Amino acid sequence: MxxxxxxxxxxxxxxxxxxxxxxxxxxxxxxxxxxxxxxxxxxxxxxxxxxxxxxxxxxxxxxxxxxxxxxxxxxxxxxxxxxxxxxxxxxxxxxxxxxxxxxxxxxxxxxxxxxxxxxxxxxxxxxxxxxxxxxxxxxxxxxxxxxxxxxxxxxxxxxxxxxxxxxxxxxxxxxxxxxxxxxxxxxxxxxVCPPPLLLRNSSDPRYPAEKGYTYLTPTNCVLPCPAPYYTEKKWNQMFTMSKIVSTISFVCCIYNICTFGLLNKSVSKYNYCIVFFSASVALINLMDIVTYAIGYEKLLCPEPGRFAVQDDVACGVTGSLFHFGVTNGVLWWATMAIYLLSVVKRIKMIDFRIFVLFNTVVSLIMLIIPLSGKAIMAGTGSLACWIRKTWYVNGVFWIPLGLCLFIGAGCIILVIFQIYKISKNVSKDRKILKLQIKPFLCVTLVGGSFFYLFVFNFDNERHMDEYKASIPGYVQCLLAGGNQETCVSEGPNFAAYFMFYFFIRLFGILFFCIYGTSENARNIWIHSTLLNHPAIKPFLLKYNIVNYNSVTVFGSGMAATNSKSMTSGKNKTNSGKAIELEINDSVTASKGHTISVSKVDENDDSKSGSGMDTSSDS
Structure with a gap:
């Protein structure tokens, strides 16, 4: 004890x-x-x-x-x-x-x-x-x-x-x-409790542990909020990082949603994946924006010595936004991995609306379960309200996340293997690899970030008893005359903890760098009703802000292929046949033979300018 x-x-x-x-x-x-x-x-x-x-x-x-x-x-x-x-x-x-x-x-x-x-x-x-x-x-x-x-x-x-x-x-x-x-x-x-420990009567109905007080039993002394894992200076560094990264990530998510969803005239399935994933991340970032608008310590620690719980409205709302966002984001990441594999392997996908319905319903169920158990709270040391009861968070997030990581990792491995086979067949032609590098990089980086969160969480849980065992040393430091700056208890490694919260807030920026800066995104904006409005287009042309003549043949950025290039391609293959991979609509991969697949899904729009190529330049 x-x-x-x-x-x-x-x-x-x-x-x-x-x-x-x-x-x-x-x-x-x-x-x-x-x-x-x-x-x-x-x-x-x-x-x-x-x-x-x-x-x-x-x-x-x-x-x-x-x-x-x-x-x-x-x-x-x-x-x-x-x-x-x-x-x-x-x-x-x-x-x-x-x-x-x-x-x-x-x-x-x-x-x-x-x-x-x-x-x-x-x-x-x-x-x-x-x-x-x-x-x-x-x-x-x-x-x-x-x-x-x-x-x-x-x-x-x-x-x-x-x-x-x-x-x-x-x-x-x-x-x-x-x-x-x-x-x-x-x-x-x-x-009598040494500062910053506070004295509360645990038998008083106003101060129950369920309300967010962490008692050092058998005393009535409660730990300060946030937990004394780090000095005030380090906590402020975490708060500052969260403010900056979340704000930038939120803006990037809104940009991606507008670009690939609202302004895109022909939205592909992969575009929808980008939009839905960006919307999920935007909810995570919105939680942070609301939190620092209210004030981190005011929201997470509404009273001295007490961390926020679900009954605190601000905590319940931000925690719900965060959990729905991160759960839905994981599901859409897995969907992207599955879709990438289906296109490369030329597997006909089920109706895309089923993915939308499944991901939304599952995310809602995963939110309703912890809400019913009042499992959302700030916890003794955190940057956000989320699920803190072990069985709830494992059941509605970490275990499903592990399953999604397993599915996504399997899809990525199969994609790598398939691309290797195709690139081997086309000899020195690296067009196929270049076409898929960005979607592959996106799925891999996001999956790697989720994997880090998964590993860090369970490693942190494994050392939780050690953190609790350090409390006596922390109390002794206070009894010897120490203060909040000189006395800290053992907690998660600061750098690892910092990166844990950093990765959660990074996804919006990552998607913007991969997709938002692509040629496809630029073409969508140039063809958009907004930039072609009579009141806006002349102004952009006058000051040469936008070059409307620099658009590719396909507004979506799909690789244009003419007969000449195809003829040239025939001469480069071992079998004298053209090899071309249009990841969205046609896949060519068969030992030097051209295989044309008209549409992976009859409901998918594969017209010119549809932007249905999964590469970021598509």
Whole structure:
């Protein structure tokens, strides 16, 4: 248990408290009388702390010694006692002893000359009971010291004030803390948490763990939010990266959607894949934009010491956007891999609308399941609200992602093998390879990014027990006087964690670089109604912003082939036959023979300008 590991780190730090105790005892002076001392009511605990209320009545106060000094010492002692609850089952009794030791009870006696106030020391029997209950405190409760812990009485020399009995030594009965403890059965343990840990009552319905509080059981101290894995500077680096990359990626996604979906006059299946994948990534980026518009810490940590959960509206909405986006994106990536293979292998695809329906319905189901279990939350250390309950996130994302990676990887391997066979048949003609390099690169890079996320997640889960085991060291650092900048707990490697969130936000930029900058994209814009509008086209021509004469024969960018080139191609093949691969509509791959496939799918539009080539220049 975490708290047990903390116990053995406290011996050295407790010496400071012990020294303060000795100083107070020396200041009181055993057997000596301070004529200026008085019995004063206990001024009470600080507003934000509960220390000795209910454990004291009147206390011995010497002139020039403030109760606040002793309270600071008690606060330091109680901070450490808070984390000894597993070692000392009756820690409340020990706290009674500390309060009566550092703020001695008081008794005022009327002597012949004047009234004198005397401190009452803890009885030896109480000292012995405290040490028996919590042996670790034996260093601070030296029960062999008869002056500090008398059997029955302390004797004070009161002869100077007219007291003559017993040779002038006035007996003051010791304080039986055990009796006082028994008389206050409802007294609760006084817990003090070192900053930035916060004290919350776990039994209070306002502060349940389900609401986002991470308790260091058996204490009521909660971890700060975000988790102390990194310094504030490193967290800010993550926030800054997320803001910049997500914003750029979102703009790139909108561009791809407009280019291949809205402006494209003849949208191919592969264009639809690009559009749907870009829309999914745009949802992921939109989640980030909403998050940093509200404020990362405000959304992820709505209250000090509490991370956001699904019941927090902003967290529930952004988490839903993120999960639907990333799930739908994975499915469309797998669809792209399948479609790429089907075209290269000349396999007739099922109706494309089935892919649209399947991917959408599955994504919705994968979202509804965790929402029903209230599994969406920010977690102790993250950049976004998402599914944090292990069984939910594994069942509705990581396992399906693993399946999609397996399918996609299999398709990629088969595509590589098929292209190798085709390129081998056409000898030195590398046109086929060049035609497919960008779609192949896109599917591979996106798949590689998803694979990294998959591996990092399960590696992180594997080390989770190690991260939890580092909490005692973090708490000890705080108890030794450290702060948020000097004390951090062990967590995921910062660079690996940084890249995990970076890759999730990179997909929009990646698709823009591969497809958005292609010749096909340029041709779509040049042929678009927008750039050919009578109010816009003259302006673009006047300032030579767009060269309308630089468009390829096919508006889609499909490789134009004329009879001359085909004749030339015949002379280059081993068999004297033309070899041509139009990845969208016709595939040529058969040991030097031209094989024309009119349409992979009868419903697919393969007209000129359709942009149905899967290459980014198509």
């Amino acid at each position: 975490i708290i047990k590991k903390i116990i053995f780190l406290f011996f050295i730090s407790f010496l400071i408290v012990n020294n303060n105790i000795e100083k107070v005892q020396s200041a009181n002076g055993y057997g000596l009388i301070n004529p200026n001392a008085t019995c004063s009511p206990y001024i009470g605990d600080p507003i934000d702390l509960r220390i000795c209320n209910g454990k004291l009545d009147n206390i011995y106060t010497e002139s020039g010694i403030s109760q606040k000094v002793s309270l600071l010492t008690l606060e330091a002692a109680f901070t450490k006692l808070t984390f000894l609850q597993t070692q000392c089952p009756n820690i409340n009794f020990s706290q009674f002893g500390f309060c009566n030791l550092l703020l001695s009870p008081c008794e005022t006696v009327q002597l012949p000359a004047r009234n004198i106030s005397f401190p009452k020391r803890i009885c030896k029997s109480t000292c012995t009971a405290i040490v028996k209950e919590c042996n670790i405190l034996s260093t601070y409760f030296n029960c062999t010291n008869d002056n500090a812990f008398p059997d029955l009485y302390n004797l004070y020399n009161a002869s100077a004030y007219g007291f003559t009995t017993n040779n002038g030594f006035y007996p003051i009965q010791c304080e039986n803390v055990t009796d006082l403890f028994i008389k206050t059965p409802n007294s609760q343990i006084s817990e």
